[in-house]
Amino acid sequence: MIGLEQIGEIARSTPSKIVLLVIDGLGGLPHPETGRTELESAKTPNLDRLAREGICGMIDPVGPGITPGSAPGHLALFGYDPLKFTVGRGILEALGIEFDLKPGDVAARGNFCTMDAKGIITDRRAGRIPTEKCTQLCQLLEAVSIAGVEIFVSPVKEHRFVVVFRGKGLSSQLSDSDPQREGLSPKAVSPLSAEATKAANIANKFIERASATLADRYPTNMVLLRGFARYPDFPKMSEVFSLKPAAIASYPMYRGLAKVVGMEILATGATIEEEFSALAEHYNNYDFFFLHVKETDIAGEDGDFDRKIRIIEEVDRALPRLIDLDPAVIIVTADHSTPAVLKGHSWHPVPFLLRSKWCRPDGVEEFSERACVSGALGSFPATDVMPLALANALKLGKFGA
Amino acid sequence: MIGLEQIGEIARSTPSKIVLLVIDGLGGLPHPETGRTELESAKTPNLDRLAREGICGMIDPVGPGITPGSAPGHLALFGYDPLKFTVGRGILEALGIEFDLKPGDVAARGNFCTMDAKGIITDRRAGRIPTEKCTQLCQLLEAVSIAGVEIFVSPVKEHRFVVVFRGKGLSSQLSDSDPQREGLSPKAVSPLSAEATKAANIANKFIERASATLADRYPTNMVLLRGFARYPDFPKMSEVFSLKPAAIASYPMYRGLAKVVGMEILATGATIEEEFSALAEHYNNYDFFFLHVKETDIAGEDGDFDRKIRIIEEVDRALPRLIDLDPAVIIVTADHSTPAVLKGHSWHPVPFLLRSKWCRPDGVEEFSERACVSGALGSFPATDVMPLALANALKLGKFGA
Numbered sequence: 001m002i003g004l005e006q007i008g009e010i011a012r013s014t015p016s017k018i019v020l021l022v023i024d025g026l027g028g029l030p031h032p033e034t035g036r037t038e039l040e041s042a043k044t045p046n047l048d049r050l051a052r053e054g055i056c057g058m059i060d061p062v063g064p065g066i067t068p069g070s071a072p073g074h075l076a077l078f079g080y081d082p083l084k085f086t087v088g089r090g091i092l093e094a095l096g097i098e099f100d101l102k103p104g105d106v107a108a109r110g111n112f113c114t115m116d117a118k119g120i121i122t123d124r125r126a127g128r129i130p131t132e133k134c135t136q137l138c139q140l141l142e143a144v145s146i147a148g149v150e151i152f153v154s155p156v157k158e159h160r161f162v163v164v165f166r167g168k169g170l171s172s173q174l175s176d177s178d179p180q181r182e183g184l185s186p187k188a189v190s191p192l193s194a195e196a197t198k199a200a201n202i203a204n205k206f207i208e209r210a211s212a213t214l215a216d217r218y219p220t221n222m223v224l225l226r227g228f229a230r231y232p233d234f235p236k237m238s239e240v241f242s243l244k245p246a247a248i249a250s251y252p253m254y255r256g257l258a259k260v261v262g263m264e265i266l267a268t269g270a271t272i273e274e275e276f277s278a279l280a281e282h283y284n285n286y287d288f289f290f291l292h293v294k295e296t297d298i299a300g301e302d303g304d305f306d307r308k309i310r311i312i313e314e315v316d317r318a319l320p321r322l323i324d325l326d327p328a329v330i331i332v333t334a335d336h337s338t339p340a341v342l343k344g345h346s347w348h349p350v351p352f353l354l355r356s357k358w359c360r361p362d363g364v365e366e367f368s369e370r371a372c373v374s375g376a377l378g379s380f381p382a383t384d385v386m387p388l389a390l391a392n393a394l395k396l397g398k399f400g401a
Numbered sequence: 402m403i404g405l406e407q408i409g410e411i412a413r414s415t416p417s418k419i420v421l422l423v424i425d426g427l428g429g430l431p432h433p434e435t436g437r438t439e440l441e442s443a444k445t446p447n448l449d450r451l452a453r454e455g456i457c458g459m460i461d462p463v464g465p466g467i468t469p470g471s472a473p474g475h476l477a478l479f480g481y482d483p484l485k486f487t488v489g490r491g492i493l494e495a496l497g498i499e500f501d502l503k504p505g506d507v508a509a510r511g512n513f514c515t516m517d518a519k520g521i522i523t524d525r526r527a528g529r530i531p532t533e534k535c536t537q538l539c540q541l542l543e544a545v546s547i548a549g550v551e552i553f554v555s556p557v558k559e560h561r562f563v564v565v566f567r568g569k570g571l572s573s574q575l576s577d578s579d580p581q582r583e584g585l586s587p588k589a590v591s592p593l594s595a596e597a598t599k600a601a602n603i604a605n606k607f608i609e610r611a612s613a614t615l616a617d618r619y620p621t622n623m624v625l626l627r628g629f630a631r632y633p634d635f636p637k638m639s640e641v642f643s644l645k646p647a648a649i650a651s652y653p654m655y656r657g658l659a660k661v662v663g664m665e666i667l668a669t670g671a672t673i674e675e676e677f678s679a680l681a682e683h684y685n686n687y688d689f690f691f692l693h694v695k696e697t698d699i700a701g702e703d704g705d706f707d708r709k710i711r712i713i714e715e716v717d718r719a720l721p722r723l724i725d726l727d728p729a730v731i732i733v734t735a736d737h738s739t740p741a742v743l744k745g746h747s748w749h750p751v752p753f754l755l756r757s758k759w760c761r762p763d764g765v766e767e768f769s770e771r772a773c774v775s776g777a778l779g780s781f782p783a784t785d786v787m788p789l790a791l792a793n794a795l796k797l798g799k800f801g802a
Contacts, residue, residue, distance in 0.1 A: 002464045002484060010467075360430055360438070360749055362774060376750075378780045380465060387466030391748040398746055399463050400470035400483065401493040401628070 004079065004240045006399070007387060011242040016328035016393040018243075019279070019289045020385075022077060023315055024070075024254075025297030025338025027350040027369060031305055038296075038305060038340060039351065040368045042312040046319035047353070047367035050330060054355030056364040057377025059385065061336050067347040073335030074257045078290070079241065079386030080234060087260065088172065088229020094162045095256025097154055105231040106170045106199060110153075110161040111178065112137055112214075115222040119185045124178070125159045126220045134161060137220055144209045149202050163206065163225065171196035176226035177207055186224055203228070236262025237288070241390060246285070248278045249292035258290055272311075276318045283325050291322075300338030308340050328393040329356045331385065332367070349379060356392035405480065405641045407800070408788060412643040417729035417794040419644075420680070420690045421786075423478060424716055425471075425655075426698030426739025428751040428770060432706055439697075439706060439741060440752060441769040443713040447720035448754070448768035451731060455756030457765040458778025460786065462737050468748045474736030475658045479691070480642065480787030481635060488661065489573065489630020495563045496657025500555055506632040507571045507600060511554075511562040512579065513538055513615075516623040520586045525579070526560045527621045535562060538621055545610045550603050564607065564626065572597035577627035578608055587625055604629070637663025638689070642791060647686070649679045650693035659691055673712075677719045684726050692723075701739030709741050729794040730757045732786065733768070750780055757793035 028037035061068040061076045062083070071092055072082030087095075090107035101107065112134060114123040134155040141153040141163075149167035156162060173192040179185070186207070191200040207223060214221045237245045239262075247258030250270040259265060264286065268278035272293055279291055293315055299308035322330065330353075337348040351372040353364075362376035373379075377388075390396045429438035462469040462477045463484070472493055473483030488496075491508035502508065513535060515524040530538075535556040542554040542564075550568035557563060574597040578587045587608070592601040604626065611624045638646045640663075648659030651671040660666060665687065669679035673694055680692055694716055700709035723731065731754075738749040752773040754765075763777035774780075778789075791797045 002467055006484065358430065358743065358747075360770060363771065374775065376459070376774045376780075377465075378774075380780070384465040387464060388748075389466075391466035391468065396466065396468060396748070398468045398470045400473035400487060401490040 001081070001383065002387065004235060007079070008240045010397040010399055011240070011390060012395055012397055013242040013287070014393070014395050015287065016395065017283070017287050017289070018329040018389045018393050019291060019322060019327045019331070020077065020389065021291045021293070021322065021330070021332045022074070023293045023296050023312065023332065023334050025300045025336060025345065026312070026334035027337025027339070027346070027348050028300070028308065029339035029341050029348065032341070037369050038308040039312060040370065042309045042316065044312060044316040044367060046316045046323065047332060048365070050323070050332060050355045051353045051364050051367040051371065053361065054330070054353050055359045055362050055377055056351070056353045056367070056372040056375025058349035058369070058372050058379045059333060059352045059382045060349050060379060061382045063381070065347050067345050068336045069345070070253060070335060071257060074254065075261070076382035077333070077335060077385050078237065078261050079383060080261065081383055085232065085234055087232060087257070089227025090162065090172070090229040091231055092253065093156060093227070094164060096253040097156055097162060098252040098256065099152070099154055099162060099164060101164065101231040102166065103231055103233040104166070104170065106165045106172045107229055107231070108163050108203070108225040109227045110163050111224045112159045112161070112220040113222050113224050114219040115186070121179065121182050121184060121186065121222070121224070123219065124182055124224060128158045129220060131155060131157050133220070134159060137214070137217070140213055141210050144206060144213060146202055146205050151206060165199070165202055170199045170202070170230070172199065172228045172230035174200055174203060174228040177203070178224035178226040186222065189225065232260060234261055238262055241386065242395070243288040244286045245288035245290065246282060247290045247292070248275050249290070250275060251292070251294045254292045254294070263290060272314050272318050276321045280321060280325065297338045300340050301343060303340050303343040305340040329354060329389050331389055333385070352377065352385070354388060354392060358392050358394070402482070402782070402784060403788065405636060408480070408791070409641045411798040411800055412641070412791060413796055413798055414643040414688070415794065415796050416688065417796065418684070418688050418690070419730040419790045419794050420692060420723060420728045420732070421478065421790065422692045422694070422723070422731070422733045423475070424694045424697050424713065424733065424735050426701045426737060426746065427713070427735035428738025428740070428747070428749050429701070429709065430740035430742045430749065433742070438770050439709040440713060441771065443710045443717070445713060445717040445768060447717045447724065448733060449766070451724070451733060451756045452754045452765050452768040452772065454762065455731070455754050456760045456763050456778055457752070457754045457768070457773040457776025459750035459770070459773050459776070459780045460734060460753045460783045461750050461780060462783045464782070466748050468746050469737045470746070471654065471736060472658060475655065476662070477783035478734070478736060478786050479638065479662050480784060481662065482784055486633065486635055488633060488658070490628030491563070491573070491630040492632055493654060494557060494628070495565060497654040498555055498557055498563060499653040499657065500553070500563060500565060502565065502632040503567065504632055504634040505567070505571065507566045507573045508630055508632070509564050509604070509626040510628045511564050512625045513560045513562070513621040514623050514625050515620040516587070522580065522583050522585060522587065522623070522625070524620065525583055525625060529559045530621060532556060532558050534621070535560060538615070538618070541614055542611050545607060545614060547603055547606050552607060566600070566603055571600045571603070571631070573600065573629045573631035575601055575604060575629040578604070579625035579627040587623065590626065633661060635662055639663055642787065643796070644689040645687045646689035646691065647683060648691045648693070649676050650691070651676060652693070652695045655693045655695070664691060673715050673719050677722045681722060681726065698739045701741050702744060704741050704744040706741040730755060730790050732790055734786070753778065753786070755789060755793060759793050759795070
């Protein structure tokens with residue numbers, strides 16, 4: 001596979017524009033009664049038109065049989081090998097609340113929990129306290145101070161919070177303090193490599209002082225930390241692809257993932273219509289747009305087959321606004337499948353279409369899992385999406401003499 | 402991907418023969434009026450017959466979206482990973498004039514140019530002097546002598562020449578002296594790695610003495626060098642594939658590329674007919690033939706859709722002479738696409754057919770971009786071509802116990 005460095009050598013900036021529309025969790029499985037997937041059940045005249053005018057295929061975000069999390073699913077679409085460029089749990093949590101992470105920050109997911117007099121965890125979620133209470137407790141913990149490191153404690157939802165350590169030379173090679181079961185004591189955080197000793201000491205000090213701070217706050221008298229991760233210092237899309245990229249996403253985590261690869265984050269309303277409005281508004285100022293629609297994934301996770309159909313149809317109705325902007329390349333695909341019948345992310349390949357003036361049409365007549373299988377692109381890894389996008393926008397020079 | 406070493410362990414010499422016919426730049430894009438590509442427009446009964454009797458697919462010479470130069474496009478077909486086995490610009494220029502390069506030679510592309518009294522380049526091409534004048538100037542420069550290194554200066558065309566440095570331990574990790582713009586001074590050649598210091602000194606001395614030699618030759622009073630490259634010492638096809646390979650190519654650069662991988666270069670006339678005659682003449686003496694047709698690529702680069710059709714038809718008419726020789730394996734494909742509508746190399750996958758007694762026919766009825774998409778081989782990397790060729794000629798043993 002061609003690497004980012006080699007792409008970087010042949011990528012060139014041009015005025016042509018690329019729009020990558022990610023319909024989260026788009027891929028599905030047949031409804032037991034109709035035998036048709038969500039996408040195959042939806043009326044999608046505009047997607048079908050793009051499929052007819054473009055080239056189609058099926059992408060494997062990470063690899064055949066592999067169910068991707070949101071981070072690897074998106075990083076692959078952005079051209080970053082998800083096996084090499086990884087984003088840890090703590091960082092994803094922080095991105096999800098739009099914490100302003102800096103390179104080198106180490107973040108962990110935290111729970112407020114209940115500990116008995118013997119130091120045994122009796123409730124890992126402290127009775128799922130309301131978010132407002134979590135917010136108050138986080139403010140208490142922000143007073144914890146440790147020499148040489150800045151500490152940020154931010155509420156997420158109910159008993160969940162994020163702690164971020166900012167300082168020089170912090171490794172995230174750390175074990176969890178969360179024993180993952182009730183009836184056990186919290187574990188000490190251990191360094192998993194020699195250079196993580198400093199970070200382990202800091203994490204353990206933080207837990208000790210948090211425990212002291214919370215001592216009389218039963219049932220929220222302890223914290224559990226897990227998923228320590230470092231904010232990655234990935235090469236930016238502007239460097240590797242010579243693009244000026246922007247992201248339109250109503251959910252914070254996807255804005256966060258876009259920021260990790262150096263996209264500009266554009267303000268947008270929460271609805272699909274508003275996201276397409278943001279695209280039109282900022283269209284002249286960037287040459288690459290990542291446009292993210294979240295609701296399909298949520299409907300899939302909820303097992304709501306019909307709602308997923310309705311959202312796909314809503315996206316289709318909004319599409320003419322994108323098509324009228326006439327970008328050099330339009331791509332429609334997803335970060336993974338979320339079949340309503342499975343109520344979760346799945347390993348199934350994802351339908352893909354690319355329309356440009358320079359693609360070689362392949363006779364696919366509609367945008368669906370079944371039709372895309374016979375597209376000219378066949379089955380291919382999601383990391384090929386960016387080279388194809390750049391090529392079809394005439395943004396790649398020749399490789400080799 | 403299986404590597405050359407692993408292939409080497411299972412490859413065995415047999416009398417069966419393989420012919421790899423490369424129709425340069427064969428892949429195309431639809432004509433705006435007819436919706437058919439060059440290949441789809443051409444009458445090709447013999448290619449269609451081979452497609453029917455064989456297996457088809459689409460190859461990506463370097464990778465999806467990547468437009469290959471001639472060197473990576475061919476090296477991939479010869480079984481050499483083009484991301485790993487690279488040939489630099491200076492070497493390609495030298496191959497293009499059939500300079501007899503030796504392993505370790507360092508070559509650069511040169512321009513005769515015009516420099517004013519202040520040392521500023523006023524014309525990077527010295528008014529595109531006639532080739533005869535370039536030849537005379539090259540003879541003058543061949544008199545430049547530097548201790549410890551042999552220097553060869555050969556004319557290419559108009560203001561272009563090639564300089565080759567032959568000596569021990571010469572690195573090609575050198576920056577260009579050519580500033581690529583007029584209004585600037587020539588740059589000193591800098592070593593890009595520690596071991597390149599010696600080569601940089603030699604290159605700078607050469608430029609200094611060339612400048613002195615040309616001092617009173619205004620407007621050709623200076624030289625600019627770029628694309629320093631070392632003649633690669635690739636493993637030979639005879640070693641890695643246990644083949645006795647030969648090349649038939651009317652254009653020098655392709656003969657040069659064939660030489661790089663150890664093919665014997667056969668004498669041939671310039672026409673397609675003469676190339677097929679050379680194949681018949683030498684057929685008994687080798688077990689692998691690379692037969693190269695250049696004119697399709699030139700027609701594509703010229704944007705001449707109809708001429709590209711005519712050349713494809715000319716190749717098709719010559720084909721029975723190849724088929725009658727009855728080689729164990731016939732492959733017809735290209736090093737890259739050169740769609741006439743794009744007037745240049747492109748990233749589009751390349752149609753591929755392989756006919757042998759042992760292939761599993763796939764229902765493809767004609768040789769075209771559209772038909773090959775549904776071939777049994779699907780889309781695949783060009784580096785798979787040699788293993789498929791060897792296997793279908795029964796030249797590969799079992800892998801593993």
